[in-house]
Amino acid sequence: MKNIIANTMRIFIRNKEFIYLITVQQVLIFLLMSFLLPYTTAHNVAVIDLTADGRGAVTAEAVRQLDGVNIVDVKYEDVTAGLIGGNIELAAVIDPDGSVRLISMKETEIENAVALCIEQSTAGNGITASVNEIPERGMSVSNSLGFMIFKTLTSGNLLAALLIKEQNNKMKDRILLSGTGTGKYIGGMTAVYLFFMMLGSVIYWLTGVILNFDFGMRNSLGFLLVVFSANVLSVSLYVFASAIVKKEDSLWFMGTFVLMPMALFSGVLFPYEYMPDIMRAIGACFPQRWIQNGISAIQKTGDIAGALPYLAMVLGLSAVLFTIAVIMSAPKKARPAK
Secondary structure (H helix, E strand, O other): OHHHHHHHHHHHHHOHHHHHHHHHHHHHHHHHHHHHOOOOOOEEEEEEEOOOOOOOHHHHHHHHOOOOEEEOOOOHHHHHHHHHHOOOOEEEEEOOOOOEEEEOOOOOOOHHHHHHHHHHHHOOOOOOOOOOOOOOOOOEHHHOHHHHHHHHHOOOHHHHHHHHHHHHOOHHHHHHHOOOOHHHHHHHHHHHHHHHHHHHHHHHHHHHHHOOOEOOOOOOHHHHHHHHHHHHHHHHHHHHHHHHOOOHHHHHHHHHHHHHHHHHHHOOOOOHHHOOHHHHHHHOOOHHHHHHHHHHHHHHHOOHHHHHHHHHHHHHHHHHHHHHHHHHHOOOOOOOOO
16 A cells, blocks of 8 residues: 555646645635635524513613624514524513513524523623623634535545546556555555645644634634544545546536535535425435534534534445445456356
């Protein structure tokens, strides 16, 4: 395998276009999308004061001054429609007796902050401008996360193209005749390709850390580990594809008719929470959803342990696809003549 790795490394280093497409281009695209998709990540909350004497004014003002909250003007009778339509995530209704109800269609991360803010204001602690004081962050990776997952999973196409090319020009046969096993041959080429893919992920992550990107988690290293798992899945998918198709031109089928529909159902390109139940059930079976859930788990718990089940599923699927590809790519033994 050492010879395969060394030869593949020489091919990549000699052909600068490979390095550019695998590493540099990925970083540039991810950074570009991070800056081109600067939509707000503020949470839309409706505050509705039903008190006749204005007793809820202090509570309403406290919620309005919360960091990360965008107050939406919604009438009480329109709350349900606003929640279903996704115009608001949470409604804080101040009833005539001064009590407060929080209404939402699903669990939202801002609900605890709003509840704490209301508790402090009703306890006479005055207006609370911020519940959680955190350092100001720059661009949020959530802006381009869906696109990043999709683009990462399609990045293994050059590896598949190289494997198919060596198969068609008989280079693979000559290598295998030297005594190198199919697993070592494919594994060596995959290792080099994966190294350059991960190098691009590290460069993007380091750039984000330097530019103070908001990864949505205390330790952004967890984000990098999940992206690494996406890199592994990408090369496994395309190694599998190279064992099925015989022409480089056929690889477009993987991205167009396999990965794109999976991305749509997985909710990485559209809000998963607002998709129909049947679509969410289908999307939950796809690895893009597992990757998204892994990042969300780290953002929610602050601990990489929450993402381990999803990482295990991604890496397990990668191992299965890679193993099948090796078996399918092994030279067929000639049948003995009768």
